[in-house]
Amino acid sequence: MTQKREFFRVAIERNGQISRGAEVVPCEVLDLTEKGFQIRTDIAGGIGDRLELDFQLTKGAPIHCTVEITYAAAPQFGARITSISPAHQHCLSQFIEQLNVLNLTGF
Structure with a gap:
């Protein structure tokens, strides 16, 4: 059985650094x-590694x-916020909520 995501995934393209x-x-934050996050970068890393992420959301x-x-x-790689x-966190939540409202209303 596959586990369903409980959070909306938002596709974005933001440059940042790891x-x-x-x-x-x-790095590039993909979603x-x-x-x-899903991130593209040249840094070597494996499951369980902890990294610092910085980027401009807006x-x-x-x-x-x-x-x-x-x-x-x-x-x-995929990474969870620790x-x-x-x-x-508030900025991130508001950004996602605003995009979801726009998508649901058709704008």
Whole structure:
């Protein structure tokens, strides 16, 4: 039996950066939910690795969080958020909610 997602997945294309200690590399956030991301990057990583993610969700809405890799198929991986400030979580939730409202109303 497959597990169904409980959060809306939103396709976006945002440039950002992923870091592990002193290693910092560019990345592209491909899609997101309130709990995680799909990311394309050249950083080497495996399931369970924790990384720092920084990107601009919208102008004036930076997102910084710690993520843990849950799926890895280089150069892409899925990651769940393990640490995020309440303000950044709120921005992420509002962004997804606004997009879902627009999609449901047909705009």
